[in-house]
Amino acid sequence: MSHHVSPPIYELGPEFYDEVQAAPFPDAKLRYRNQDAARTIGLDQLSESEWKSYFADFKAMPGNLLTCLALRYHGHQFRSYNPQLGDGRGFLYAQFQVKEKLYDLGTKGSGRTPYSRSGDGRLTLKGAFREILATELLEALGVNTSKTFSVFETGESLERHDEPSPTRAGVLVRLNHSHIRFGTFQRLAFLKEADNIVKLLDYSVRHYYPELSVYEGDEKAAAFLQAVCRNVARTTAQWMMAGFVHGVLNTDNMNITGESFDYGPYRFMPKYDPAFTAAYFDQSGLYAYGRQPTSVLWNLHQLGFALKFAYPNLPYEELLEEFADNFNFESRRLFMHRLNIQNPLQDERASLEMDQEMMMNFFNFLAEAQPLFEQTFFDLHSGVNEERLARSPQSQVYSHPSFTELKKNLDYYEILDSKKAEHPYFKNSKCCSLIIDELESIWAPIADQDDWALFDKKLQEIRAIKGLY
Incomplete structure (x- = not known):
């Protein structure tokens, strides 16, 4: 076990968290253990x-946090500022320093805290099941995501208005690189605690961006915001290339390491549709697939605005102009990576223009012919192969006129990694995806007969593609 003298979170002091206790649960049936x-x-x-005593009973780990800590933060929820937030059904349970990297174990569904408001502090088993599959598939698709670490079924039954009730309950533990959210900084600006913003920035740099320790004052704040901007732009590009819609991109659901986490009403988009939303309550489509980059940038502006309270000279709006370039660069890189192709041109400008034209034609094909999003990336992996297109379950879409232009583009490209091109996964005719119908069909036997066979099979299928992206 990896121990350290004192968990770093204590450096921040009691103004940043509340000591809490986990709820006692009537039962603890292990449903998922992430050995990796x-x-x-x-x-x-x-x-x-x-495992049970730590991740269901939450007994203190030797040499780690003495008590569980509910972290304090605020945030914008659907663009409305909410000072009533904070860890309402979760807490920080333990921290681990491994080589140069700090990891947090946090919980979801572990009981009430001072921030639960009218909630019961619990998580439905279905919510936990959905988060397991989201994090497993996102990780397999190369997205910088939290890892679902453990899930126990707790023997309680819950009333929920958005799923058939009473429904089973679970407690989830997730492994994150950081639980410091944009909203953690926002809270301090709201409370006008400039000294604590400086303290939190120093903590964040020390543990998450140590390479920025050479800077002082305003320069440190600027370098930090730029680093967060780069990481978040990369994660956003990863979502877009995975056809993933987070669903609730509030500022309290974004952390300073740019890790994707907290999977409520997420969706993988079946077919390309910029207006596709994940949450039934997102009536205005604020967090639709195509609006994710804009939403993320808006959130970065809130972080910049909060930092400015302690660093009045911080030109955060100017610094965040880099987001578009970062996002576009990462999108192009990931797009090529997903298709396992590379541009043969040596000239950088010509190469960029060719890539842009090809990407434009690719998304034009997705928009016009309406093929399945993930299946299309799968079918066109390593370029156009007529035999593979013929055995695709959507082979008919490749006769669409918009594919002619795209094929012309793709034929110019070379294979990036011949080993990946030969991987057995791409010998299948169908890709591994997770659209909502499949998610529901995997859940049904669990709900009806406690039969986890389809779930186990899906996990194996997802894990077989790890490392390909």
Whole structure:
């Protein structure tokens, strides 16, 4: 097990969190244990009873946090500022320093805290099941995401207005690089605590951006905002290339390392549609697929605005003009990576123009012919192969006129990684995806007969493609 003298969160002091206790649960049935994630922080050797005592009973780990901590933050929810937030059904449970990297174990559904408001502090088992599959597939698709670490079913039944009730409950533990949110800084600006903003910035640089420690004062704040902007732009590009819609891009759901986390009403988009939304309550389409980059940039502006309270000379609006270039660069890079192709041109400008034309034709084909999003990336992996297109379940779309232009473009490109091109996954005719109908069909036997066979099969299918993207 990986220990350290004192968990870094204590450096911030009690103004940043509240000590809380986990709810006692009537039962603890292990439903998911992520051995890969456990290996990352040296916990893969835990016995079944140790795993339960830590991740269902939340007994303090030796040499770690003495009590669980509900972190304090505010945030914009659908662009309305809410000072009533904070960890309402989760808390920080433990921290691990592995080599140069700090990891947090946080919970979801572990009981009420001072920030629960009218909620019961619980999580539905279905919510936990959805988060497991989201994080597994996003990780397999190369998205910088939190990892679902553990899920226990707790033996409680919950009333929920958005799914058939009473419904089963679960408690989830997630492994994150950071739980410091944009809203953590916003809270301090709202409370006019400039000294604590400086304290939080220093903490964030020390543990998440140590390379920026050479800077002082305003320069440090500027370098920090730029680094967060780069990481967040990359993650946003990853979502877009995975056809993923987060659903609730509030400022309290974005953290300073740019990691994607907190999966409520997410969706993987079946067919390309910029107006596709994930949350039934997002009536205006604020967080629709095509509006994610704009929403993320708006959130970065709120972070910049909060930092400016302690660093009045911070030209945050100017600094955030880099977001578009960062996002476009990452989107192009990831697009090529997903298709496993590379541009043969040596001239940078000519190469960029050719890439832009090809991407434009690709998305034009998606918009006009309406093929399945993930299946199209799968079918065109490593370029156009007539035999593969012929055995695709959507082979008919490739006779659409808009494909002619795209094919012409694609034929100019070379294969990026011949080993990946030969991977057995691409010998299948169907891709591994997770659109809502499949999610529901995997859940149905769990809900009806407690039969997890389809879930286990899906996990194996997802894990077989890890490392391809």
